[in-house]
Structure formats: structure tokens, C-alpha cells
Amino acid sequence: MSRLSIKNVSASYAHQILDNISFEVGAGDFVVFVGPSGCGKTSLLNFVAGFNQPHSGSITLDGKLITGPGSDRGVVFQQDALLPWLNIIENVALGLELKGVAKPEREARAKEVLALVDLAGFEHHKVWELSGGMKQRASLARALAADPQILLMDEPFGALDAFTREQVQALILKVWHKTGKEVLLVTHDIEEAVFLASELVLMTPRPGRIVERLRLDFGRRFANGESARQIKSDPKFIEVREYVLSHFFSGREVADERNYA
Amino acid sequence: MSETTLDSTANAIAEKPVSPATKEKAAKNSIFRSGFVISTITLATLIALWALITHLGFVDPLYLPSPLDVVRKFFDLIVNGYADATLWQHFTASISRIFIAVIVAAIIAIPVGLAIGINPVARAIFDPLIEFYRPVPPLAYLPLIVIWFGIGEFSKILLIYLAVFAPIVVATAAGARHVDPIRIRVAQSLGATRWQIIRHIVLPSALPDMLIGIRIGLGAGWSTLVAAELVAATEGIGFMIQSASQFLVTDIVIAGILVIALVAYIIEIGLRILQQKLAPWRGKVN
Numbered sequence: 001m002s003r004l005s006i007k008n009v010s011a012s013y014a015h016q017i018l019d020n021i022s023f024e025v026g027a028g029d030f031v032v033f034v035g036p037s038g039c040g041k042t043s044l045l046n047f048v049a050g051f052n053q054p055h056s057g058s059i060t061l062d063g064k065l066i067t068g069p070g071s072d073r074g075v076v077f078q079q080d081a082l083l084p085w086l087n088i089i090e091n092v093a094l095g096l097e098l099k100g101v102a103k104p105e106r107e108a109r110a111k112e113v114l115a116l117v118d119l120a121g122f123e124h125h126k127v128w129e130l131s132g133g134m135k136q137r138a139s140l141a142r143a144l145a146a147d148p149q150i151l152l153m154d155e156p157f158g159a160l161d162a163f164t165r166e167q168v169q170a171l172i173l174k175v176w177h178k179t180g181k182e183v184l185l186v187t188h189d190i191e192e193a194v195f196l197a198s199e200l201v202l203m204t205p206r207p208g209r210i211v212e213r214l215r216l217d218f219g220r221r222f223a224n225g226e227s228a229r230q231i232k233s234d235p236k237f238i239e240v241r242e243y244v245l246s247h248f249f250s251g252r253e254v255a256d257e258r259n260y261a
Numbered sequence: 262m263s264e265t266t267l268d269s270t271a272n273a274i275a276e277k278p279v280s281p282a283t284k285e286k287a288a289k290n291s292i293f294r295s296g297f298v299i300s301t302i303t304l305a306t307l308i309a310l311w312a313l314i315t316h317l318g319f320v321d322p323l324y325l326p327s328p329l330d331v332v333r334k335f336f337d338l339i340v341n342g343y344a345d346a347t348l349w350q351h352f353t354a355s356i357s358r359i360f361i362a363v364i365v366a367a368i369i370a371i372p373v374g375l376a377i378g379i380n381p382v383a384r385a386i387f388d389p390l391i392e393f394y395r396p397v398p399p400l401a402y403l404p405l406i407v408i409w410f411g412i413g414e415f416s417k418i419l420l421i422y423l424a425v426f427a428p429i430v431v432a433t434a435a436g437a438r439h440v441d442p443i444r445i446r447v448a449q450s451l452g453a454t455r456w457q458i459i460r461h462i463v464l465p466s467a468l469p470d471m472l473i474g475i476r477i478g479l480g481a482g483w484s485t486l487v488a489a490e491l492v493a494a495t496e497g498i499g500f501m502i503q504s505a506s507q508f509l510v511t512d513i514v515i516a517g518i519l520v521i522a523l524v525a526y527i528i529e530i531g532l533r534i535l536q537q538k539l540a541p542w543r544g545k546v547n
Contacts, residue, residue, distance in 0.1 A: 069446070069449035071451050075446070075447070081446075083444060083465070085465040099452060126541070127542065
């Protein structure tokens, strides 16, 4: 059963950004859009979030046409999207506050979600007292607390260092597995995309097009207890990663990059 | 990335959780303390120079009385007063004018500033009005205010109010206009209505700018005070200074100036503390 449905979406500003994108997100899917900058993946995510409107085509969630932003889609931004005048629990409870949920109730819910993202005990910390990884986890908690139908993430690891990145990736997989919510994530990091996705969508730029879709299970394997290192050194993982890489780089470009190392 | 060259900077700005906060605080304290020491030395030097010049008789005390004379006059003003009012009465007259003006200005200017910042129509209405009168010195429109509203207390407060109003509006509007669009999207994606966005995102985002506006406005208010008390005042520090200057009572002039400087400085520090309390994130996050 498909929940999110993207039909014939095109958009052009100065030049064409997205060319006739059609896509369905099935129940429980972790969809990752991967491609170089300019392939329109962030634009597509913004259309799904409702921040912008595509010039043609339609996007529906559970059959309902998306015309603007709404709390049925939880968004995790790239960075610094926590509000500094609120402490962590107030940030996480913001969505519920806006819906008029009473304070004890929304704080109880926020505490639950903070525990889910391993931030129990940080409820009353200030935003600037948290590290980058903790902030991203708090952002995830805020999106989850409003109980959205689907989670949208725009390069959520973009501002994190390699160590923190792996931790937050692991956490997102855990949350995905536990809540069963669909995730739509945009990234330009191919290894990350292969690791996380249950459905990997490769996009090419100018104009943004979907060139291939891959059904993967590495994320599911991780959620079921296999270690990240085990998965990432699995020949099958390496094969998929190299296959995806070869989509974006001709052999020569890859060789050139190696020469610089 | 050239890690070697950026190493020290990277270390300096590397994000670490909670623990180094105390260290930072200690560093800040020591800077503050050494700054305080330097400031004190500067002031002491200035006063010593002043004392030396007057002591050696370089300047006629009529034009520049010694620091000691000024201090003596200051206490005399507290006890005996000047022009039928004690220093305290002059002071309360002035400070209440300024406070009424600032409070009324803030109450009106903050909503107007927010409206200018978020609504193009409000901006089109108010912006030219404010930009038109803002650069005009209060002394230039003082006569008009007197013609329209007479020489009573209202005119004096109105003049200060006008000087305070513009900076608060301008700062608030700038703050409201430059809200990080990501923050607005955050609220939208959580289902916020337009009013909720204003209340939960725009207002707190603009709060640091509002406080800066009030600080600047207060400064403008003090500079207008003397002008406001030019007209038919019988009390007020500004009045006291002018009146004393006409009789060449220089020590009172200097004492009056020092009182204004001191009070303005204390209020400024109070506002900085308030800013730290109300918007502690300023400078820590964008």
C-alpha cells in the first residue's frame, strides 16, 4: 500500500529542476533520494513538506493532496533548527503546544520521545549546551513528538563529523524500526544512502530525474542487530555502493579523485 | 580540507558538550576583570589630570572648578538644592519623564515595528513616516510641539517619546524582518498558524533586537532631555544644567552632567543584564 504518492512532478525556476518525477512511498519504507547537488532532491523534499509548490504534477499523502506545510509530515532540517529561547523539552513539545495540548501531557510525551533518541536527562538543557549530534537527535525528537505520518529529512547529517554521523544514523534506523514510520531522506553521501535505504532512488541533475531505484535491506539488517562495520564490509554492500558510485562517476573521474588523495 | 592550518581555529570553535562552559566563564571573567582594571585606571588618570590642572591654576575655577569643588557642590545640591528643588527632586522629575516616554514608546513601537517587519502594507504605511522624522533633530521640531501642545509636561514627554520611538521601531522591524526562514519552516511543519508563527517564532527572534532598540532609544531620550527641559521647566536635571550655565555656576553644570552620565550608565548596565536574562542565546547561536 502506498502512502505518499508523487505524480508527474516538474519544476523549473531559471532552468528546469525536476523533470516529470513520479514515485510512490510504500508503508514502512525508508526512502533515500541520492544524487549530486542540482539534481533537485531538496526541491522535491520541500514540495513534499509543502514549503514550495511544484509547477506541475501532484503530491498526495494518504490520498490527500498536499497544498502547504502541515503536522502530518515531520521535518528534520539540516542543522540549527532548534529554537534557542526554548530549552530542549520545550523545543520537543512545541508541536503539541501549537496544537493546544496541555503542558503536563505534552511534556510527558516529549520525555518519552527524548528517551527514544537517547536524550533522557537533557530535558532542561539549553540548546547551545548540546553538541551537534545531540541537537540533531533533539530535532528528530521534535519531529516525532508531533506524531507525523511520515518523516522528511533534508541532509540531517550534513553538519556532523564522521563519528557523530554514524551514531545518529544508527539512531535514525532504530527509531524507524521502532515506530514503523515512513522516512524520506535526502543526501549526497552514497555510502550513507546505501546503508540507510530500504528503497534507494538515484537522481541525476539538469534536469532532476530518477534514473534508478534499488530495493535494499542493509538498514533493516542493522536494525535487526547486525553491526554497522559488519554490514559495510559485506561484499554485497560494497558491490551495491560501487554500483551506485559508477552511476555518478565515470571510471576516470573516480581515478582522478584517488590521485589527489 | 587543510586540516593543519585550520587546526587551532577548529579547536577553538569545536563543539563540545556542557563541560567547558565553566572554563569559558572563567576566561570571560578574567577578561572582564582586566578590562575593569584598565577602565578604572583610565578614569582615575582623567580625574587626576583634572585635579592637577585646577590645582596648578591653569584654568579659572569659574570655567573649570576642581573635582573636589564639584563633589562639594554635589552634596550641597543634595541637601540644599538648586532653584527651589533638591537634586533628588530634579532627578525624579527627569527620570520620570524619561521612563514614561520610554515605556509608552516601547508599548507602541514594538507592535508597529513587528508590523513593519512582517507586513508589506504596514511597512508601506509607517516606514516613510518614521524615516521622514527620524533624522530631524528634536530641537528643530520642539517649537512646533510647543505651538501645538503648549509648554506643559505633555510636550516635554512627547519630545522625548519621539526621540525614543524611532530607534525601537527600526530595531524591532529589522529583527522581525530577518527571522531565520528555517525557524518559520520549523513552526509551519509543526502545523503553526500565522499568528502562532508570529507569537512563537517572530516575537522571540526579534526580542534581542527590540532590547537593542530600547537601549539606543534610551540614549536618544537622554540626549533629548535637556532640549525638553528648555521650555518652561522648573525641575529636572536638564533644566538645572541650563539654568546654572546662564549664571556661570560651572560646578553645578558639571555635577548635573555627571549625574546624567552616571544614571544613564547604570541604566545601560541594567539593560545589558536584562538582555542577558531575556535573550541569553545571543552570540551563542545565530
